[in-house]
Amino acid sequence: MDHHGNRRPAADGRLIERISLVGSTNAALMARLAASETVAEGHWLVTDRQSDGRGRRGREWFDGIGNFMGSTVVHARAGDPPLASLALVAGLAVHEVVSALVPPPRAALLKWPNDILIGAAKLSGILLESKGDAVVIGIGVNLAAAPDLADRTAIALTAFGPAPDRDHFADQLAAAFALDLDRWRTYGLAPIVRRWCAAAHPVGTVLSVGEPGEVLLQGAFAGLDDTGGLILALPDGTTRTIHAGEVRLGADD
Numbered sequence: 001m002d003h004h005g006n007r008r009p010a011a012d013g014r015l016i017e018r019i020s021l022v023g024s025t026n027a028a029l030m031a032r033l034a035a036s037e038t039v040a041e042g043h044w045l046v047t048d049r050q051s052d053g054r055g056r057r058g059r060e061w062f063d064g065i066g067n068f069m070g071s072t073v074v075h076a077r078a079g080d081p082p083l084a085s086l087a088l089v090a091g092l093a094v095h096e097v098v099s100a101l102v103p104p105p106r107a108a109l110l111k112w113p114n115d116i117l118i119g120a121a122k123l124s125g126i127l128l129e130s131k132g133d134a135v136v137i138g139i140g141v142n143l144a145a146a147p148d149l150a151d152r153t154a155i156a157l158t159a160f161g162p163a164p165d166r167d168h169f170a171d172q173l174a175a176a177f178a179l180d181l182d183r184w185r186t187y188g189l190a191p192i193v194r195r196w197c198a199a200a201h202p203v204g205t206v207l208s209v210g211e212p213g214e215v216l217l218q219g220a221f222a223g224l225d226d227t228g229g230l231i232l233a234l235p236d237g238t239t240r241t242i243h244a245g246e247v248r249l250g251a252d253d
Contacts, residue, residue: 015043016170022047025071026129026138033131039073042178046070046170066144066163067156070170074181076133081189083128083135084243085228087114088196089184090126090137093177095199098123098141101157101164110200112221112230112247116141117201120249121155143169152248193224201249207232208248217242218251 022028025045032039047069074086091110098108098116109117114126124141142156144163157164184192197203203221209232210216219232222239230242 015040016046016167016174017044018046018048018167018170020048021051022049023051024138025050025069026127026136029071029073029136030129030131033073033134033136039134041073041075041181042174044070044072044170044174046166064142064145064147064156066166068139068141068143068166068169068173070173071136071138072174072177074135074137076135077185079185081184081192082227083130084113085184085189085192086135086137086181087126087128088189088192088224088228089180090114090128090139090177091116092192092195092199093173093180094124094126094139094141096176096180097169097172098157101160103160106160108199110196111249112200112224112242113228117249118155118159121146121153122149123155123157139173141169141173189228190226193226193228196228197223205249206251208251209242209245211246 022045025047029039029045049065050069074083076083091114094116095108095110102108102118106118108123111117114128115122116124124139126140127138129136129138142154143166144156144158146154146156148154180192201221203223205221206218207221208216208218209230217232217234217240219234219240222231222233225231225241227243230247232240232242234240
């Protein structure tokens, strides 16, 4: 159960609800939708701490004080692009805000479908969950602290200077996401795919695809198809389009 805090409207009317503690911002919004509560687009639930945050495949979502942990809702409309492509929209919004906070020559890069990296280190993750015709989008960004992960390297923005203010970051992210969501609806997926590829690791980057315990499919990044699927160039000269799966940089597990 979430501990309701203050509801602070942003300058353009979006609503950012800030709370001190919640099990999971995604789970809280999913529960509201299940109870037929109205959760409008543009409403964000942002928490100081999560007791049961989770990422893809049920992984624990790091609960670092000062980090951004928040979720929002998109309601499907007739004519929308595929809802799974909202992962690309969210990634672009996070990338836009974070890029201004990472000094050159370092750069934030997108990794399919929904991670933001600096070098090979994970800065941010995104989790999409569906409830009826709604999609709840949860975003975690390491503003102040990075987790010590057994299977991958993580980084926080404090590697480059003082931690950004969480509430200011939330305002910027909500604005960027609203703009990219409008572009997604107005112009379709093709411009989103082009922008996403421009912000991703370079074509030719070696990737490994496969869930933990599976035999990995290894190849090179060859862009995205027109639905947002990952195109993997295989060693035999063929390509494979990936629509779901764990993607890692490099040829090793």
